[in-house]
Amino acid sequence: MASELNKLTIAEASSKLHAREISATQLTRDCLDRIAAAEPRLHAFITVCEKEALEQARAADARLAAGNAPALCGIPLGIKDIYATRGVRTTCASRILEHFVPPFDATVIERLRADGAIFIGKTNLDEFAMGSSTENSAFGATTNPHDISRVAGGSSGGSAAAVAAHECLGSLGTDTGGSIREPASFCGVVGIKPTYSRVSRYGVIAYASSLDQVGPFAKSVRDAAIMLRTLAGKDVRDSTCSARPVPDYERALTGDVKGLRIGVPREFFVEGMQPEVEQSVRAALKNFESGGASTVEISLPHTGYAVAAYYLIATAEASANLARYDGIRYGLRVNAEDNIALYETTRAQGFGAEVKRRIMLGTFALSAGYYDAYYLKGQKVRTLIRNDFERAFERCDLIVTPVAPTTAFKLGEKMNDPLTMYLSDIFTISVNLAGLPGMAMPCGYDSNNLPIGMQLIAPPFAEEIILRAGDAFERTGAFKPRTPAV
C-alpha cells in the first residue's frame, strides 16, 4: 500500500509507465490492494479479476519495455458489468445473467484490450442499467465513497465510485438517461456521455437502444479525453455507429475559453432544487466568464416533457431488448411443465422489481391500440426536444446546467417511490433524447461534504468544446477535490 500508485491520474500514470518509472504490475497491485481495503464498505465491484488483471499487467509491462505502447497500455480500468467480456462473467447485476460468461468481447473492450489496458474488474450497476442509485443491483447497492450512508448514483454507480475511491484509474459506464453523468456528479468524478453513435454499442447489453451510449469515467477531463479517443469511432458491427473521423481530443485541451458563448437554460434551475447546487453551478459560470467566456440565458421549452417521453421510449425498447432472457439458450432457467410456464417462472425469478416494472410499462406502451397515444407521442416529443436544442445552439456553443437537482441522497430514501427516483434524471434525460454529448464534472461541495456536479452539453459531435471548457475550468483551480471518506 505504500506506493499508492492507484491515486495517479491516467495521464500521470501513463507518462511514468512509458518512462519505466513504475510498472503496470505495481500499479495493478496497488489498485487491487485498494479494492481489497475499500470493497467491504463500497461494493463497487461485482467481480474482481485479480488473476486476469495481473496477467494483463505482465503483458503490458513487456509491451511498455518494447516501446511505442499506446497511452492506455498498463492502465487499470473498471468495466461496468454491462459490457460483454470474453471469458469473464457478465451479469448486468441481474439474477437472470448471474452465471453468464460471454464468448465474445464488446467492441470497446476489444479496442481497450488491443491498447493494452488492464481490466481490473466488473463494476456494479442497477440491474440492466435501470435506476439512478445502483440500489437495483441484484447483488447489493454500491455506496458513495464520500458518505457510505448515501448512494453512488446510477445506473453506473460502481464505475463512478470505483474511480472516486481510487480503486482504478478510469472506468467505463453507459448512459441512457443520465447513468454516467448522475453517478459522476454524486461521486465527484468526470463522466462523459458522448454523442449518440459516436461510440459502438456492440457487446453492450441493451437497455434502450436508441438512447444507450458508452462513455468513460475519469479523475480529470484530460483522462476522459484520453479514454474517449480509444473508445470512439466507426464499427462495422454497429450499423448505428458513426463513420465520422475521431479527433485527437487531448489536443482540444487548450485551456482557453475566450469568446465561448455559454447558454444557461432557465428550465434547468427549478424551484425545489438544492440551493447549494444552483449556487455552485452559478459560481462555475462566473469562473468561465472571468476566463473570457460569455453567458446567455436560453430556453429549452419542452424540457418538462422529457422525463415522460423518456419513460415511454426507453421502456418500450427495453421490453423488446429484454425478451431474449427466456431461459432457453443461456442464463437462468427455472424449469416448468411447458415453455410458456418456463418463460414465466424464469423471468419472474430472474428479474428484479424495477426491471419488471419497466418491461410492463414498455409492453403496455407498445400494445395494440396504445401505440399512437404512447410510443409515437413519445417520439414526437423527442423531436420537439431535439429542435429546442438546435434552436438554442444558434445562440451559444455550449450549455451549462446542474447534473442533478440534489447531491447524493440516502440509501433507501427513494426506493419505495419510483417517480421521485425518476426525477433524479430530470436534467440529464433530454440530452439522451436529443442524442447530444454531455459531460458531468465536479464544481463544488455542499455543506455535507458531498460533491456537486455541473453538466456541459454541446451540439452533436462537438465533444471537443465540452472537453476544452471542462479542462479550462479544472485549470483555474476553482474546484479543489477532497479526499473521499472511504
Next chain:
Amino acid sequence: MNTEAYEAVIGLEVHTHLLTRSKIFCGCSTTFGAGPNENVCPICMGMPGVLPVLNRRVVELAIRTGLAAHCTIAPYSIFDRKSYFYPDLPKGYQISQYETPICKGGYIDLPAKENGEARRVRLTRIHIEEDAGKNIHHENASLVDFNRSGVPLIEIVSEPDLRSAEDAGAYLRQLRAILRYVDASDGKMEEGSFRCDCNVSVRKRGATEYGVRTEIKNLNSFRFVEDAIDYEVGRQIAIVEAGGKVAQETHLWDPTRKETRPMRSKEFANDYRYFPEPDLPPLVVPPEMVEQVRASMPELPADRKARYVREGLTEYEAGVLIADRGVADYFEATLPGLKNRKSAANWVMTEVLRIARESDRPFTEAVPPATKVGALLLMVEAQKISLNAAKTAFAAMVKSGKGAEATIAELGLAQVSDESAIAAAIDKVLAAEPAKLAEYRAGRDKLFGFFVGAVMKAMGGKANPTVINQLLRAKLAG
C-alpha cells in the same frame, strides 16, 4: 349442396429464403444440412449486447424479385421488431418490415387458361425479414437448432385474386419460376426454403363483399396447398349452406388425415407490438441502385416464353420449357447449329425431362451436358443417324457420360445412305418374299411398310429410311 353457387377467394403469403451465402444480420453460413447449431454465432443466437448488420445482397435480391414482379421499389423503408415468445426465436422478436415494405404493389401473370382467359394476380407487398430457428421434439425433451435463425427471407403477399386451388397452384409455380429466374431463391419447399400460408374465404357468386377468412398454415408442398384449399373451401361452403358462420381462425393442414384443424388460440393470439428497430438505420435505396439491379436482370419467364413462340414453338412447348429456368437454359444450349428448334424442343421435353424425372439428382447433374445432346441432334438433322439410333445413343450417353460422336461410333449406329448397299438389301428382301411381292403388286398397298421394315432389319436398323423409301418404291413399281 350447391357448390356451384359459391366462389372461393384466396390470397397467399409466401415466405422464401433468399440465396445468399451468409445470413441476413451476421456472417454465418446459410448452407442447408449442417449439423445442429453449427452455423451459429452470438448474433444469430441472440446473445446479450449483439447488434444486427444488414447483408447488402439481401436488399439486392429483394429488389430483383420486386422488379420481376413489377413492384414499386421503396426508396426509403425501415425495419421493425415483431415481438413474440417462442423457443426458436432467439431475441424474443423477429426483425421484419411492417408499415414500410421494400416492394409495394406489382403483379404476376399466370399462363392463360385453356379458354384463353388471362389471369393476373396482384401483389400487395414484398418485405424482408429474418427466419427463426427450428424446434425438434423428442420424447422427453425439446431441442432447438439455430442454423436457420437469421437466414434471410422475403414474404410475398398477394391480393385475394385467386379463385380456386388450381389457380393457387398455378400462381405458386409461376412465382417459384420467377424467383429461380432472378436467382433470388431455389424454391425448395421440401427444405423449407419456400413456404406458403393461405387465406381462404367463400362467398356467393357475384357478391362483392368478402366472407370471413381462415388462414391455413403448415403447407410444405404444392399438393398440400391445393388439397388444403379444396378441403377448406368445401368445409366453409358446408358451414354457410347450413346457415352457420365461418370463424376467423388459423388452421393447420394435417396431410395424413387430409383435413384442416384450428390451432389453439394460445398458439397464435399474439399482439406483436411492432415498433421501429432502433438497431438498424432506415433502408435507403437510391434510384441508381434500382437501375443497377435492373440492368443485371435476366430475361424473365414470360418474356422468354413469348420469344420462343415468336421463334416457332407452340404455346404449350414454350410453356413447358420456360417453367424451369434450368430447362430453358439447357434447351437453348442445345441449339447452336441446329435448323430445327422444334425437334430440339421435343427432344428436351421428352427424352431429357424423362431422365431428369427418373433421377434423384438435380437437373443439371442428372442429364448429359446440353452441348453433347446438341451434337447428337445435329447428327440427326444431317441424317447421319436415325431418330431411333439417337435415342439408343442418348440412353448410352446418360450412363457413360461420353460424347455423341464417340457413342455413335462405339455402338455402330451411323446411318447408311449408300444407295448401292440399300438397293442390294432390297433385292435380297424381294427375292426372299415372292408371295408378299405378288400380293403387293395385286394391290395390297399396306404391305409397303412390311417391306420397309424388312429392309431396315436387313440393314441392321442403320439404313437411311428416306433412301429406303425412294429405292423401294421404284423397285416395287417394277
